[in-house]
Amino acid sequence: MFTEITVGVIVRAHGVRGEVVVDLRTDEPERRFAPGEVLHPDPSDRDGGSGTFTVVRTREHQGRWLVIFAEIGDRNAAEAARRVRLVARVPADERPADDEEYYDRQLVGLAVHTQDGTGESDEPIGQVISVMHLPAQDVLEISTPTGARLVPFVSELVPTVDLGVGRIVLAPVAGLLEDLEDQTADRDQAQDQDGAAS
Known part of the structure; x- marks a missing residue:
């Protein structure tokens, strides 16, 4: 059984190659945005649409979280994804890495x-x-x-x-x-x- 959790919001494009700034909504960005992780647009968003966002690479820059998704190839696509809330589908019984959390x-x-x-x-x-x-x-x-x-x-x-x-x-x-x-x-x-x- 799975549950959906919001892990971030695409804020804006960064540069011209499709990299985006993500406003985090998780305490575990290294886990939720690990290369290969597949995220989805929040289905409750009016313009969320369908499809997926596959993490290729992440990095921190001046206190911001920058992400490259396989499906966002240029600045135009990055601008079109602005305000999309990113959802991870995780096992309902998943626990944080620390047993006391x-x-x-x-x-x-x-x-x-x-x-x-x-x-x-x-x-x-x-x-x-x-x-x-x-x-x-x-x-x-x-x-x-x-x-x-x-x-x-x-x-x-x-x-x-x-x-x-x-x-x-x-x-x-x-x-x-x-x-x-x-x-x-x-x-x-x-x-x-x-x-x-x-």
């Missing part, structure tokens, strides 16, 4: 449980609705019956992530699910699509 798409939707005093999992108290990548650490936004709560995604507070059964377990820390309204402004700093949380 997860893709955002794997965390969003998981049921959230709390531990009782014996370390056992209680009934679910909510659901992960987003992952925010902040400068200090990743934060899970959890929907609960009393509103959204923000929980730092660290092993001391989230000791268990079980993708097989679709849940995470929070440590029994007093005040962990109390109002955190002062943190909600941080949502604007969150990254989207293919971010990896650790």
